Amino acid sequence: xxxxxxxxxxxxxxxxxxxxxxxxxxxxxxxxxxxxxxxxxxxxxxxxxxxxxxxxxxxxxxxxxxxxxxxxxxxxxxxxxxxxxxxxxxxxxxxxxxxxxxxxxxxxxxxxxxxxxxxxxxxxxxxxxxxxxxxxxxxxxxxxxxxxxxxxxxxxxxxxxxxxxxxxxxxxxxxxxxxxxxxxxxxxxxxxxxxxxxxxxxxxxxxxxxxxxxxxxxxxxxxxxxxxxxxxxxxxxxxxxxxxxxxxxxxxxxxxxxxxxxxxxxxxxxxxxxxxxxxxxxxxxxxxxxxxxxxxxxxxxxxxxxxxxxxxxxxxxxxxxxxxxxxxxxxxxxxxxxxxxxxxxxxxxxxxxxxxx
Numbered sequence: 001x002x003x004x005x006x007x008x009x010x011x012x013x014x015x016x017x018x019x020x021x022x023x024x025x026x027x028x029x030x031x032x033x034x035x036x037x038x039x040x041x042x043x044x045x046x047x048x049x050x051x052x053x054x055x056x057x058x059x060x061x062x063x064x065x066x067x068x069x070x071x072x073x074x075x076x077x078x079x080x081x082x083x084x085x086x087x088x089x090x091x092x093x094x095x096x097x098x099x100x101x102x103x104x105x106x107x108x109x110x111x112x113x114x115x116x117x118x119x120x121x122x123x124x125x126x127x128x129x130x131x132x133x134x135x136x137x138x139x140x141x142x143x144x145x146x147x148x149x150x151x152x153x154x155x156x157x158x159x160x161x162x163x164x165x166x167x168x169x170x171x172x173x174x175x176x177x178x179x180x181x182x183x184x185x186x187x188x189x190x191x192x193x194x195x196x197x198x199x200x201x202x203x204x205x206x207x208x209x210x211x212x213x214x215x216x217x218x219x220x221x222x223x224x225x226x227x228x229x230x231x232x233x234x235x236x237x238x239x240x241x242x243x244x245x246x247x248x249x250x251x252x253x254x255x256x257x258x259x260x261x262x263x264x265x266x267x268x269x270x271x272x273x274x275x276x277x278x279x280x281x282x283x284x285x286x287x288x289x290x291x292x293x294x295x296x297x298x299x300x301x302x303x304x305x306x307x308x309x310x311x312x313x314x315x316x317x318x319x320x321x322x323x324x325x326x327x328x329x330x331x332x333x334x335x336x337x338x339x340x341x342x343x344x345x346x347x348x349x350x351x352x353x354x355x356x357x
Contacts, residue, residue, distance in 0.1 A: 002222060004222070008236050014133065017155070017156045018158070032088075037054065038095075039059070040096060041062065042095075050094065065256070068138045072137070073102055073105050073106045076110075087111050091103055091106065093116065095119075096124065100118045102135075113150070116153065120155065123173025125173070126221050129176075133149045157222075183341050184227045187223040193224075244343075248271075250348075254318035255308065259309070271305055271307070276332065279332060279334050279344075285336055316352055328347055330351070
């Protein structure tokens with residue numbers, strides 16, 4: 001079982017495990033006195049056998065953006081209380097990023113905090129959402145406006161659970177996978193990821209992931225997770241370097257808000273990264289010259305959307321209310337090249353006007 005440590009202030013605050021099959025996680029949970037399992041009902045065929053093997057009470061939740069609310073978190077807390085969970089219990093979340101965000105937040109506030117762990121079951125969650133300790137819910141239509149940062153006991157990642165994903169859901173995680181390597185490409189993962197995703201898109205994953213696909217994908221997921229773990233370890237509270245991970249996200253969250261949830265997060269991130277690349281070029285960052293066109297070609301080949309479906313001016317209000325906005329300005333993360341990003345401080349209107357020029 002491969003491991004990645006998230007080290008904060010010289011200690012291991014959390015650990016990411018990479019395995020082959022879901023059943024391996026039972027060995028990681030053997031030392032916990034009681035486990036309670038929350039899962040996305042869409043992955044019930046995986047979750048219920050695991051709950052039975054762990055002798056763990058289980059609760060299914062709806063994992064849609066519309067359900068990512070305080071009401072759902074409170075329902076989880078109510079279930080924990082009724083089921084007898086105490087402060088020594090561990091809450092295990094099995095599902096995509098919405099499930100892990102909600103369950104993690106519930107664990108953080110139930111009895112002032114119990115332990116929790118994640119088994120992410122989507123590509124997006126495996127490379128991003130379930131790593132780093134961010135938990136929370138949407139509020140008044142704005143993404144992740146309420147929440148806390150607290151590290152899980154561990155995150156267990158295995159490619160087996162990706163086999164059952166509908167192709168659009170799988171593809172939604174591709175932008176986050178590529179994002180990791182646009183930020184840090186020391187592993188050489190960007191070109192490898194584009195090659196694999198292009199191959200999968202060419203056959204639209206009409207057949208289950210082949211063994212060789214899972215091997216290649218598993219290595220890329222591990223490398224992308226290591227990028228995020230490294231950054232989180234140096235800046236767990238997002239005071240500086242961790243902002244790099246927001247590449248494309250200010251635009252993406254505004255697109256999601258404007259779409260009323262019709263556009264998936266991963267799709268919005270793909271468009272947001274390209275808008276960030278256009279912004280870098282508009283700011284005359286020398287290293288960014290021609291980068292947007294390259295990224296657009298790569299994203300198209302991978303099957304990702306590349307065009308914003310709304311006039312850019314319609315995104316300005318949502319960007320102004322983004323949780324990363326400070327004093328009327330936003331810290332945009334823009335790519336300088338494959339493996340390098342930088343931060344620029346602009347208002348939403350300034351960014352949009354720059355891209356338009």
